[in-house]
Amino acid sequence: MRKTWLVAFLAMASACTALAAAAGVSVSHAWIRLLPGNLPLAAYFDLRNGDDRALELVGAQSAEFGRIEMHRSMVMRGMDHMMAVSDVRVPAHGQLEFSPGGYHLMLFDPQRPLSVSEHVTIVLKFADGQSRPVSFVVKPAATQ
Amino acid sequence: MKTASRLRVSLCIAALGLLAGCSSSQPKHWDLTYIGGVMPPLQFTLVGDNGEPVTAANFAGKVVLLYFGYTHCPDVCPTTLADLAQALRLLGAEANKVSVLFVSVDPKRDTPAVLKSYAAAFAPQVVGLSGSQEQLESLTKRYRVAYRLGEPDTHGNYVVYHSSALFIFDSSGRVRLLASDSDLPQAIAHDLRQLLNLSA
Numbered sequence: 001m002r003k004t005w006l007v008a009f010l011a012m013a014s015a016c017t018a019l020a021a022a023a024g025v026s027v028s029h030a031w032i033r034l035l036p037g038n039l040p041l042a043a044y045f046d047l048r049n050g051d052d053r054a055l056e057l058v059g060a061q062s063a064e065f066g067r068i069e070m071h072r073s074m075v076m077r078g079m080d081h082m083m084a085v086s087d088v089r090v091p092a093h094g095q096l097e098f099s100p101g102g103y104h105l106m107l108f109d110p111q112r113p114l115s116v117s118e119h120v121t122i123v124l125k126f127a128d129g130q131s132r133p134v135s136f137v138v139k140p141a142a143t144q
Numbered sequence: 145m146k147t148a149s150r151l152r153v154s155l156c157i158a159a160l161g162l163l164a165g166c167s168s169s170q171p172k173h174w175d176l177t178y179i180g181g182v183m184p185p186l187q188f189t190l191v192g193d194n195g196e197p198v199t200a201a202n203f204a205g206k207v208v209l210l211y212f213g214y215t216h217c218p219d220v221c222p223t224t225l226a227d228l229a230q231a232l233r234l235l236g237a238e239a240n241k242v243s244v245l246f247v248s249v250d251p252k253r254d255t256p257a258v259l260k261s262y263a264a265a266f267a268p269q270v271v272g273l274s275g276s277q278e279q280l281e282s283l284t285k286r287y288r289v290a291y292r293l294g295e296p297d298t299h300g301n302y303v304v305y306h307s308s309a310l311f312i313f314d315s316s317g318r319v320r321l322l323a324s325d326s327d328l329p330q331a332i333a334h335d336l337r338q339l340l341n342l343s344a
Contacts (some may be wrong), residue, residue, distance in 0.1 A: 033222055035215070036261035040301075044301035045300040058241070075218045079290060080213075080220045080308045080325070084297075096196070100223035101326070108301070138311075141222055141265035 011140060024051035027124070032107065033100075034114055043068075043122060043136055044098045044104040049090040056127035057096070059111075064120050066109025073101055086129040087127065111117045114138050146160040150313070175331035176312070177322040178257075182300050184315040186210070188283045190247065193260035197274060200317055206243045207335070207339050210311040211325075212289055214250035214304045215262045222266075224310070227332070229267040234333035241315070244270045249291040250304045251280060287311055315343035339341040 030045035046072065049055045060068040070085045071111045088103060090096040098104055115122065116138055162176055185200075194199040200208075215220035225246065232239040246263055248254035251274050253263075259272025267335065273282070284291060287309075294303040312321035312335070323334055 033218065033226075034265075035218065035222060037258060039215055039258075039262070040218045040315050042222070072220065075308050075324075075326070078307055078309065078324075079305050080217075082217065082219065082303050100226075101220060104219045108299070113273055142226045142267065144226050144232055 002047050008126070014120045014144060025049060025055065025080065025126075025130075025132055027132065030122075030134050031143070032114070032136045033137050033141060034116055035141055038110060041107040042071075042100075043107055044100065045134065047090055047096045047098070047124075049092060049094050051097075054092050054094075055090040057090065057124060057128050060105050060122050061124045061125065061131075062107070062120065062122040064114075065107045066121075068084070068108070068122065069106045070103065071106045072103050074133045084137050099115065116140050150226045160306065164309055174189070174321060174335050175333045176327060177324045178320065179311075180318065180320050183287055183311070183319040185319065186313045187286065188275075188279070189242040190273040190279055190283070191256060193256045193263065193272045195256045198235065198271075203243050203245070204317070205313050205315050206241060206324060207336060207343065208313040209244045209323075210247065210287070210313065210316070211243070211244065212247050212249050212284070212306050212309075213246050214306070215254050215258055216250065216301070217304065220308070220325060224308075225270060227325070227327075227329045229270070230329035231336065232267050232269055233330035234329060234339075235336060238337065239267075241267060241340055241343075242269055243334060246272050246336070247281065247283065249306050251275065252295075310338065314339050 026048045028046045032041055032043045035041055055063060059070065062068060070088060071082055072085050073080065073082045118138050120133045120138060121133050122136055124134055187200050189197060211224065228244050232242060248259060251320050254274050256274060261273055263270040263272035290309045290310060291304060293304040294305060296302040308325045308327065310323040311319060312323060314320050320339060323332060
């Protein structure tokens with residue numbers, strides 16, 4: 001009996017630690033640019049790290065997409081390049097912008113047709129094992 | 145002697161003024177890069193979004209923006225097309241005198257049907273064009289546009305590296321302006337309006 005309580009207590013304690021660590025992270029302006037058909041989509045957001053230590057974003061996952069990669073677009077010698085990124089560092093009390101023409105999440109294989117204004121949950125994953133579900137709003141293709 | 149040379153100087157200045165006056169139909173300031181005469185006039189044969197052959201003659205009388213990209217590019221291409229759609233909105237009713245040609249550099253994945261729904265998602269003036277390898281090469285060589293297919297990843301997905309150049313032709317098909325996908329809609333709308341006034 002006492003053992004059970006201890007396990008429960010430890011589970012709660014670790015859950016609290018997890019929450020406390022994730023509490024320092026805030027995400028805003030999370031949106032997806034909708035494209036027709038089964039085309040890969042891009043997702044954008046602003047991430048603020050309120051913690052005293054740096055965070056490392058290492059990926060994202062969602063039941064709505066077959067697979068999600070982190071990418072970065074850049075112009076090199078007048079050519080548009082896009083490359084996969086394995087991790088992105090957010091300094092302590094720093095900010096990271098995933099925005100058009102820069103960092104973005106690339107969402108492959110939408111599992112169903114999405115529509116404008118609906119919300120889709122994507123879980124952001126960090127190197128320390130934390131994860132953070134974020135609600136992304138779907139916007140029209142021609143959104144600036 | 146002194147008076148004569150001063151007179152000559154004033155005459156020269158007056159002549160310069162006259163010259164400037166003669167060319168006043170040319171707007172003095174372009175927000176984008178003016179490249180009039182640097183590249184050949186608009187000419188191509190491609191495939192339209194219903195699978196029909198399309199040539200530059202289909203856009204006679206329109207100011208044409210020529211941009212190269214591919215639909216599996218979820219970030220830069222849609223962002224550029226969204227900026228162009230905004231520039232068209234800023235033009236108001238004048239926007240129906242403009243066509244945006246989105247030429248796919250990924251003919252394998254971009255079928256006319258895919259391009260049709262993709263182009264329509266941005267603005268009615270956007271036309272998705274594809275073509276055979278030869279047709280595409282002839283157009284990209286004509287405007288010195290570079291593109292290269294990347295290596296497919298384990299899922300068979302591949303990136304196409306492509307030029308960020310955006311060419312703008314006047315309503316007679318003469319090349320006039322060079323923009324890039326980082327130019328703002330306001331700048332593009334400003335210059336399109338000047339081009340439309342030149343044509344009027």
